[in-house]
Amino acid sequence: MKITREDVLRVAQLAHLELTAEEVELYRGQLDEILSYVGKLEELDVANVEPMAQVLFAAAGEAHPELREDVRVACDVAGAVLAQAPDAAKPFFRVPKVIER
Amino acid sequence: MSGAATWTISSVRKALQTREISARELAKEFFGRIERRNPELNAYLALSPERAYAQADRVDAAISRGERLPPLAGVPIAIKDVISTRGVQTTCGSKILETYVPPYDATAIERLEGAGAVLLGKTNCDEFAMGSSTENSAYGPVRNPVALDRVPGGSSGGSAAAVAAGLAVAALGTDTGGSIRQPGACCGIPALMPTYGRVSRYGLIAFASSLDRIGPFAGNVADAAAVMSVIAGHDANDSTSAPVPVPDYAAELEKPVRELRIGVPEDYFGEGLDQEVRAKVQAAIVRLEELGCRRVPLQMPHTDYAIATYYIVATAEASSNLARYDGVRYGLRVPGATLMEMYRNTREQGFGNEVKRRIMLGTYALSAGYYDAYYLRAQKVRSLIARDFAEAFQKVDAIITPTAPTPAFRLGEKTADPLQMYLADIYTVTGSLAGVPGISVPCGKTAAGLPVGLQIFGPHFSEGRVLQLAHAYEKSMSESSSAGN
Numbered sequence: 071m072k073i074t075r076e077d078v079l080r081v082a083q084l085a086h087l088e089l090t091a092e093e094v095e096l097y098r099g100q101l102d103e104i105l106s107y108v109g110k111l112e113e114l115d116v117a118n119v120e121p122m123a124q125v126l127f128a129a130a131g132e133a134h135p136e137l138r139e140d141v142r143v144a145c146d147v148a149g150a151v152l153a154q155a156p157d158a159a160k161p162f163f164r165v166p167k168v169i170e171r
Numbered sequence: 172m173s174g175a176a177t178w179t180i181s182s183v184r185k186a187l188q189t190r191e192i193s194a195r196e197l198a199k200e201f202f203g204r205i206e207r208r209n210p211e212l213n214a215y216l217a218l219s220p221e222r223a224y225a226q227a228d229r230v231d232a233a234i235s236r237g238e239r240l241p242p243l244a245g246v247p248i249a250i251k252d253v254i255s256t257r258g259v260q261t262t263c264g265s266k267i268l269e270t271y272v273p274p275y276d277a278t279a280i281e282r283l284e285g286a287g288a289v290l291l292g293k294t295n296c297d298e299f300a301m302g303s304s305t306e307n308s309a310y311g312p313v314r315n316p317v318a319l320d321r322v323p324g325g326s327s328g329g330s331a332a333a334v335a336a337g338l339a340v341a342a343l344g345t346d347t348g349g350s351i352r353q354p355g356a357c358c359g360i361p362a363l364m365p366t367y368g369r370v371s372r373y374g375l376i377a378f379a380s381s382l383d384r385i386g387p388f389a390g391n392v393a394d395a396a397a398v399m400s401v402i403a404g405h406d407a408n409d410s411t412s413a414p415v416p417v418p419d420y421a422a423e424l425e426k427p428v429r430e431l432r433i434g435v436p437e438d439y440f441g442e443g444l445d446q447e448v449r450a451k452v453q454a455a456i457v458r459l460e461e462l463g464c465r466r467v468p469l470q471m472p473h474t475d476y477a478i479a480t481y482y483i484v485a486t487a488e489a490s491s492n493l494a495r496y497d498g499v500r501y502g503l504r505v506p507g508a509t510l511m512e513m514y515r516n517t518r519e520q521g522f523g524n525e526v527k528r529r530i531m532l533g534t535y536a537l538s539a540g541y542y543d544a545y546y547l548r549a550q551k552v553r554s555l556i557a558r559d560f561a562e563a564f565q566k567v568d569a570i571i572t573p574t575a576p577t578p579a580f581r582l583g584e585k586t587a588d589p590l591q592m593y594l595a596d597i598y599t600v601t602g603s604l605a606g607v608p609g610i611s612v613p614c615g616k617t618a619a620g621l622p623v624g625l626q627i628f629g630p631h632f633s634e635g636r637v638l639q640l641a642h643a644y645e646k647s648m649s650e651s652s653s654a655g656n
Binding site: 077078080081082084085086087088089090093097100101103104105107108109110111112113114116119120121122123125126138147150151153154155156157163165166167168 | 272275368382407410411473475479501503504507510512518519531538545551552555557
């Protein structure tokens with residue numbers, strides 16, 4: 071496993087992280103070490119194994135969580151939610167301009 | 172511990188019923204203890220005295236009216252700061268949520284208060300529950316009340332330390348890869364991770380959704396069972412919560428353990444296990460045999476792959492869950508000239524090192540060209556680990572292992588080496604991946620006086636049996652220690 075500086079920058083961009091130069095070098099080394107360790111998963115033959123996409127379904131047997139009825143319920147929280155926003159103008163969250171004219 | 176009285180759920184109940192103390196006086200006593208002890212321990216990040224006293228007054232009013240008291244009436248509890256509490260700050264140990272005050276309560280909180288519990292405050296934890304020592308909190312590390320130069324474990328280190336130091340009678344933590352059980356072991360108290368889906372996660376701020384669970388810390392196993400009886404059960408607000416009936420856990424405790432088959436997997440006793448921990452756990456297994464349990468040797472061949480599997484699955488889910496922190500709707504916003512710049516600046520300044528590292532690792536594992544090699548492969552190995560458990564539970568009623576490979580380590584000892592820190596969860600992540608319940612129960616101390624934890628896993632939805640075994644063991648240990656005095 072050899073993680074390059076470019077790998078780190080590509081992933082940081084995907085993750086919307088603005089890393090400092092020191093962080094890029096730190097994470098390059100650490101991701102390389104961790105992914106080398108994770109490489110041990112290649113020792114196993116998983117050709118005929120299903121991925122574990124759900125934890126509960128096999129365990130709960132018949133008691134699968136059912137989807138609830140699709141009914142409208144009152145949810146009067148807009149004011150309380152907007153009160154937490156760094157910049158709100160009811161009923162909107164305000165952000166830097168995204169549309170160029 | 173300054174000679175302060177040790178309160179339990181049953182002693183609180185008795186003291187309230189006999190009017191020896193009021194719920195308000197008890198809450199006041201606990202806030203006094205916190206004031207004295209917390210500057211040193213840093214277990215609590217925020218206190219909620221208004222909410223606590225209002226609840227205590229309701230309990231006292233019910234007592235004066237001669238009403239029948241709910242199961243946790245007046246019991247002072249602490250809540251890990253990743254669980255939403257209406258009107259009380261919920262930071263997840265992160266700068267990015269430093270100002271966040273949830274507009275609603277988690278279901279577990281509603282149920283606890285509905286049962287009469289008095290919410291003292293929010294406890295410190297690793298940022299977004301990512302860590303094994305509580306050193307990743309943006310608000311400083313927690314110290315282990317048993318040994319102040321040691322970590323309390325993590326990520327629920329504040330909850331574990333609060334209960335161990337007598338700053339709460341019980342506490343809620345969350346466990347994704349060991350974050351309830353490992354701090355329970357480090358601080359010397361019982362700590363239960365319930366089955367996946369057993370306790371509603373509505374209002375739990377997500378780290379890794381296929382793994383996260385809420386569970387109790389308490390001073391003894393019976394108290395952990397009492398808290399479980401209140402918080403367990405289906406919740407329409409959490410589509411992953413299971414509609415499986417909840418037994419009376421207190422009644423389960425007293426069932427005989429004779430003839431229960433306990434599996435001991437040799438894979439959990441290999442290289443890396445501290446010799447003193449090994450000796451204590453082996454002695455505990457012998458004690459369970461003396462109580463009539465039948466020991467069955469087991470092999471769980473995929474145990475060695477659990478950490479690698481976990482750190483792909485958990486970080487992949489975390490990278491997705493933490494995408495929501497963008498400075499738009501709540502928490503920190505660091506301005507930028509464009510929307511993208513604002514996102515990136517906010518996340519760079521708001522997240523700490525470990526969180527960024529995990530977001531990077533998870534993003535990498537999910538990215539084009541690497542998905543099959545990492546994420547999909549890890550999900551397949553996860554099936555193999557779950558199969559190890561399913562096959563074991565064909566032969567045994569419970570599985571006994573150490574909770575952690577070493578006792579609590581020193582502050583700073585592992586912070587420079589993330590992989591070494593991850594290996595602190597080597598015996599706990601297996602059960603996390605398989606979705607089964609597990610408890611850590613104290614099984615003695617090392618020569619240096621550090622607590623050692625015994626881990627008991629059971630099949631899905633068998634919290635009753637896991638608690639029953641832990642209770643039988645705890646009882647036999649306290650009987651023999653009082654006989655020895």
